[in-house]
Amino acid sequence: MTEFGVIGADRPLVLVGGGRMGSALLSGWLARGLASQAVVVADPDPEAAARLAEQAPGVRVVSAVDDMVVRPSVVVLAVKPQMMDGVMPAVAVHSDALFLSIAAGKTLAYFAQALGKDAAVVRAMPNTPAAIGRGMTVCVANAQVADGQRRLCTALLGAVGEVAWVDAEKLMDAVTAVSGSGPAYVFYLIECLEAAAHAVGLPAELAATLARRTVAGAGALVEASEDEAPATLRRNVTSPNGTTEAALNVLMAENGLAPLMRHAVEAAMRRSRELSS
Numbered sequence: 001m002t003e004f005g006v007i008g009a010d011r012p013l014v015l016v017g018g019g020r021m022g023s024a025l026l027s028g029w030l031a032r033g034l035a036s037q038a039v040v041v042a043d044p045d046p047e048a049a050a051r052l053a054e055q056a057p058g059v060r061v062v063s064a065v066d067d068m069v070v071r072p073s074v075v076v077l078a079v080k081p082q083m084m085d086g087v088m089p090a091v092a093v094h095s096d097a098l099f100l101s102i103a104a105g106k107t108l109a110y111f112a113q114a115l116g117k118d119a120a121v122v123r124a125m126p127n128t129p130a131a132i133g134r135g136m137t138v139c140v141a142n143a144q145v146a147d148g149q150r151r152l153c154t155a156l157l158g159a160v161g162e163v164a165w166v167d168a169e170k171l172m173d174a175v176t177a178v179s180g181s182g183p184a185y186v187f188y189l190i191e192c193l194e195a196a197a198h199a200v201g202l203p204a205e206l207a208a209t210l211a212r213r214t215v216a217g218a219g220a221l222v223e224a225s226e227d228e229a230p231a232t233l234r235r236n237v238t239s240p241n242g243t244t245e246a247a248l249n250v251l252m253a254e255n256g257l258a259p260l261m262r263h264a265v266e267a268a269m270r271r272s273r274e275l276s277s
């Protein structure tokens with residue numbers, strides 16, 4: 001038996017939405033030993049269906065949830081939030097399944113309304129590095145979710161990176177603002193470093209390479225140095241009165257990066273609250 005426990009050909013996992021995030025998850029599950037016969041994917045997009053058939057031979061792909069004649073053990077909801085209303089009636093009939101949603105802003109209360117208050121629902125927020133198995137996903141469960149079902153969700157989402165749980169759903173807005181939207185902040189940091197490199201005279205191609213490799217290399221170093229706080233790594237490369245310190249004096253000034261980052265995260269959190277339903 002794999003870490004995916006109850007999921008099997010007789011009680012399959014149904015993945016609703018085989019887009020970017022759905023197909024990244026599917027690749028992770030199959031790589032970790034989930035049998036292709038134990039998965040059914042529903043996606044109306046013929047291009048997505050063709051891509052999935054190639055990516056995951058043996059996995060059944062249907063164009064609509066209504067087309068399945070199966071009794072799922074788990075239903076993974078990976079459609080855009082605005083598509084969720086359209087999916088609910090067809091999945092609500094599988095009331096004894098575990099529902100795992102990765103849709104931004106769709107609350108546990110929304111699912112209780114749509115699926116019935118007895119449905120076991122986990123709401124998760126992954127992020128885009130999941131596409132290469134390096135994601136960070138945070139989950140919250142409703143009261144109907146049993147311990148074994150939590151472990152199953154940890155295994156399913158762990159197939160594309162790290163998994164953490166929170167008890168209070170209201171923290172999901174902060175999670176969205178930090179790890180959900182966060183990769184874009186880092187991409188923008190690369191853009192800014194590249195623009196600054198160009199502005200101080202480096203040729204465009206070299207400026208782009210230096211910015212990209214510096215952020216990627218620093219990220220890898222942080223990951224390889226689990227026991228060292230990022231602040232320690234920073235101090236290690238900052239000689240008194242040296243070049244790094246000169247730049248950090250600007251970045252760490254009273255109106256420098258820290259308050260800017262805080263404003264950015266607060267703005268994302270407010271928007272996450274507004275978009276939640």
Ligand SMILES: NC(=O)c1ccc[n+]([C@@H]2O[C@H](COP(=O)([O-])OP(=O)(O)OC[C@H]3O[C@@H](n4cnc5c(N)ncnc54)[C@H](OP(=O)(O)O)[C@@H]3O)[C@@H](O)[C@H]2O)c1
Nearest residue numbers: 017019020021042043045078079080081102103104126128
């Ligand atoms: N990508 C990320 O980094 C990220 C991060 C955190 C959370 N999420 C969440 O993950 C979810 C999926 O995002 P994504 O980036 O993977 O989106 P995506 O690439 O657009 O994938 C969604 C897929 O679902 C399909 N779909 C639409 N309606 C459907 C239906 N009724 N039944 C079955 N399938 C249907 C879409 O087909 P069509 O193209 O034909 O509409 C598309 O192939 C979203 O709710 C998003 O909030 C994504």
